[in-house]
Amino acid sequence: MNAENETSLVKEEPDYRQSKSILVVDDDESVGNLVVKLLERAGYHSLLRLDGQSALEVIKDGKLDLVITDLRMPEMDGIELIRKIKKINEKLGVIVITGYGTMEIFIEAIREGASDFIVKPIEKDQFLNAVDRALHRKELEESLLARTQQLVQAEKMATVGVLSAGIAHEIxxxxxxxxxxxxxxxxxxxxxxxxxxxxxxxxxxxxxxxxxxxxxxxxxxxxxxxxxxxxxxxxxxKHYAHKGDGGFAENVDIREVIGHAVTLVRARLRKHITITESYLNLKEIKGEFSKLEQVFVNLLVNAADAIEDKVKAKRAEGDTGFMGLIDVSATVIEGDDLETGANPEYLILTFYDNGPGIAQEKIKKIFDPFFTTKPVGVGTGLGLYISYEIIIQHGGEITIQSEPGEGTAFIIKLPVEGASIKKQSEKPEQEKPA
Ligand SMILES: Nc1ncnc2c1ncn2[C@@H]1O[C@H](COP(=O)(O)OP(=O)(O)O)[C@@H](O)[C@H]1O
Ligand SMILES: [Mg+2]
Missing domain, CATH: 1.10.287 (Helix Hairpins)
Structure with missing residues (x-):
């Protein structure tokens, strides 16, 4: 590797680049060879294919980090190639090169999933910057995903800590x-x-x-x-602490999930708090048991904490008779989707507590990460943030109704068929005749 060929704009270690494999696809062999040479000189591992079909063979092997493709090619053009790449590996980054600088074709390429484009004639620094951006985007997304999963697990373990005194008592x-x-x-x-x-x-x-x-x-x-x-x-x-596998397609009996969550939280409740459950017209939903349990444990712990605050305030006023109530109810209803005319079913869950309620200005911040009114060691401020994310991943919604002084209800709406419902209802919009 010749150090003089390093561009000053890109500062990665040579090792980093050597570990990256980039496939170049161009029907014009001289252009293709030029691109490969640029990449090799910058330290990347790179290989060339002259048509879409043989490019796909390499992609199927699954060892690539990036594809750089020409758009205008006989047989299979760049757009079709991107479409096929995305079917094989949705996460593989694609940069398109074209001398044919019309806007439409770029837009189409981006819409199909290309992450960047380069216009011929290729300018070296610009080109290498685009390559680095594309590679980093992939890594960023991957590390973000891993970090989110770590956060979800950390929050869960913090809750186990909060619940442990009650659990010890219960044993x-x-x-x-x-x-x-x-x-x-x-x-x-x-x-x-x-x-x-x-x-x-x-x-x-x-x-x-x-x-x-x-x-x-x-x-x-x-x-x-x-x-x-x-x-x-x-x-x-054990079940609660177990890491979910991220599969949202389990058949979940919501009653069982609530049962598990209530068992864990009940251990911690003092005598002046009662939990009631009511169910109507239930059926299994598609989702992930362990993630949903995490949401429910959060909501129940929050409700219990809120009630304890109210009990303390009441006692300070001399009222010792206040009884806390947490009510969980679940029912399946038929919704109607105005966009598609379909009637998907939804599970509606309500977690009600007769605690102090939440002021309007606080509701706005409540789903933010690290927003907490609890002392260090009790609250992390991650419970509702993570709960929100989990419900969204299930294709659902979570909303709050609260009357300060009277109580709070968290309302969760989950598609019975799982997250796919949302996606389906988004698509037909484009296909509708004008
Ligand atoms: N049922 C509730 N009633 C009143 N306040 C609540 C309720 N649930 C949540 N909150 C408020 O929202 C904040 C954030 O909750 P959460 O994200 O679960 O974090 P944490 O419980 O660790 O504080 C809580 O600190 C509390 O102030
Ligand atoms: Mg909480």
Whole structure:
């Protein structure tokens, strides 16, 4: 590699460039060779194909970082090539080169997914800058995606932290009565020994029978119920902490998701907060269980926190009788899409709490990342931001209705058929006859 050929505008390490493979597609071999030479001199790994079909063969191998293609080519032109590339690998960046500088063809190329264009005759610095931009765009998008996923997981773990005291309590309770029952059985066995030694006495046999066949089974069954409760809550935490796989096409029973979320949060609730659930006309929806659970846990924890604030304020005024209420309701309704005339079904979920409500100016900021009114260690301000993102990814909407002093309702609308509904309803608009 000749260092003098490095352009001052591009400052990457040679290693970075050597790790990048760029495919050049041009039916004019001399132009193609020139482009390859430019790229090789700048340190990239580059190869040339003279027509769309053989270019696609290379692309199918999947080891490329960028494609640079001519637009005017016999057989398969650049536009058709982009279309086919995007079908194979939607994320692969494409830069188009053309000497035919008409606006329409550029626009069409960009619309098909090209990320940039270069006009012939090729100017070296401009060209290499475009290549660097395209490569970085891809990396930026990838790292952004990875970072978002990390953030989602971090928020989840923070919530597990917030819930842990309640979870520990919830495990301790049944464990205490399992212990008590086992100790009791131990005592019994000690006392039974003299009776076992003399089974000729009718009374001894009778009391042994009573204890072994009735009292022991009762104690054992109670202990078993306790272990079941522990198992359920441990499974709940494990399930919640588990990273979702990002698949939004699971068949989800929303009642089950809410059930899991309520179990986790209930452990943390004090006696003065009740959660009620009501369901009507439900059916399975397409979505991701673990992500939806994350949203619901967030909304429930927020509701409980809000109620605690109100309880504190009421107590300060001398009112000790306030009872908190969280109500979750879910129902499926038939919507009507004015654009398409279709009647897609929607799941409508409402999370209501009779907490302090939210002032109008705060509602505007509530979905912003890091917006929180809670002390450090309690709030992250990420709960609603992430919940919003998750609902949008499901093709849904989340809105707030709140009456300061009275309470708050978060309303979620999710397409039963999953995120695809939104996309479908966007398309036909262009195809409609004028
Ligand atoms: N049900 C609710 N009632 C009143 N205020 C709420 C409610 N839910 C959320 N908020 C407000 O929105 C803020 C942001 O919530 P969120 O994004 O979940 O972050 P965090 O719970 O970590 O503060 C909360 O700090 C609180 O002020
Ligand atoms: Mg929260």
């Amino acid at each position: 301790n309770n049944p464990n205490t009565f399992i212990r008590t029952n086992l100790q009791l059985m131990n005592e019994y066995i000690k006392r039974l020994k003299p009776r076992l030694d003399d089974l000729s006495v009718e009374k001894n046999v009778k009391s042994l029978r009573e204890i072994i066949l009735k009292e022991f089974p009762d104690m054992i069954n109670e202990a078993l119920k306790g272990t079941e409760r522990i198992q359920k809550i441990v499974a709940g935490v």
